[in-house]
Amino acid sequence: MIEYTLALIHNISTFLFGVYASAFLLGVRRTGKNVFILFLFSLSEGIIYFTGSLCFGQAFLDTIYPIIYPLIIHLPLCLFILLYYKYSFIRSFVSVLTAYMCCQISNWTGLLTLELTQEYSYYYLTRIITTIIVFVILLIVVCPKTSIIFARPKQEVIIVGVFPFVYYIYDYFATKLSTLMYSGNKPAVEFMSFLFCLTYLSFLLVYFSFYKQNTESKQHNTIMKMQLESIHKEIEHVNTSKKTLSILKHDMRHHLNIIQMFLNQNKTEKVREYIGKISGEYENTVIAPYCNDEMLNSVISIYIERFNRNDIQLKCDISGDITPFSSLPLCTILSNALENAMTALEKVSTDDKWASLNISSKNNKLMICLENAVNDIPKFVDGMPVSDKEDHGIGTKSIVYYVEQLNGQWHFSIKDKVFVLKIIL
DSSP: OHHHHHHHHHHHHHHHHHHHHHHHHHTOOOOHHHHHHHHHHHHHHHHHHHHHHHHHTHHIIIIIHHHHHIIIIIHHHHHHHHHHHOOOHHHHHHHHHHHHHHHHHHHHHHHHHHHHHOOHHHHHHHHHHHHHHHHHHIIIIIHHHHHHHTTSOHHHHHHHHHHHHHHHHHHIIIIISOOGGGGSOHHHHHHHHHHHHHHHHHHHHHHHHHHHHHHHHHHHHHHHHHHHHHHHHHHHHHHHHHHHHHHHHHHHHHHHHHHHHHHHTTOHHHHHHHHHHHHHHHHTTOOOOSSSOHHHHHHHHHHHHHHHHTTOEEEEEEESOOTTSOHHHHHHHHHHHHHHHHHHHTTSOGGGOEEEEEEEEETTEEEEEEEEEOSSOOEEETTEEEOSSTTOSHHHHHHHHHHHHTTOEEEEEEETTEEEEEEEO
């Protein structure tokens, strides 16, 4: 009875592991709603399993079920992730294969325990415990990285998926449809599966590390380029301002004479207009920084110029002390957000092109709000806007990743054809 109970728990835990790991490796958010939806999917698959066993008996479980397992479990899971969470089939397929391969860790530890104890109760217990441990490690360590990897272009995802696909084919034909792998000592043979899985997970972590370094390097170079452009423009602005100030100082005596003449004639309205005109010329010689962070100033200055070149009005309101917050991640977040806004505004009619950026710092919290008009309402999955176009959506993923790395919060929304991004760091 104990052995049967442990076997049942093992089968259920392994199946749930595959379903939830497949979704979370892709980047599906771990919300109560998603957990419940994935549970409903698992429940429907379980009903199919028990219906088949009741209709066809043990023969179904021993002969037919192993053959059609990919068609009634893995394929529906891929299609479910494709249709409900809007991930491409390639990404869904690679994620399911990755989750399947991760099951081999508990398989090998269970077989090793069985070889040592010759007790199936310990075999199932070991597999249950290992499955739970592996799942927790995946959630904490691996999933945040793979969600970024699987958002890369399809060509890169296919490269990542070659290893689990080859292993899936080999394992299925060598263990499920035949006993080829078990012609010798099982733990010795299954050790290859165990080693392959650890190697692949290590590869994912290394790949992400290189990807992150490459991305940060590109972002840093881009921001440095922006800073150089900003400095160059500031130098030009200073030189222009010096010339303007020199002219204004030279003409000041003439300005005072004109003002005196208007006063003598009691033309006070003319005096106000003339003073306002002179004041405006002086204001044009002043360089107004947006905040106390030079790198952030450079990013905002460059994007304001780019927005202006595209006839887009970008309003900026920045207050508070920005210096306590890390410059590079903050600039990366803002660069991606402003780039996304500009891309969206390219599809908006000329009269409605506008964006508004508000940044404020209070009580050691940095609040960012970026609003822009939109023409096409994007789809939202797990609170994030998604695009059907190839190589789109990486900027949004990058925003989410860096915000969460800084233990911040993010929120995307649309109201009255206005796209709103709110971030708290």
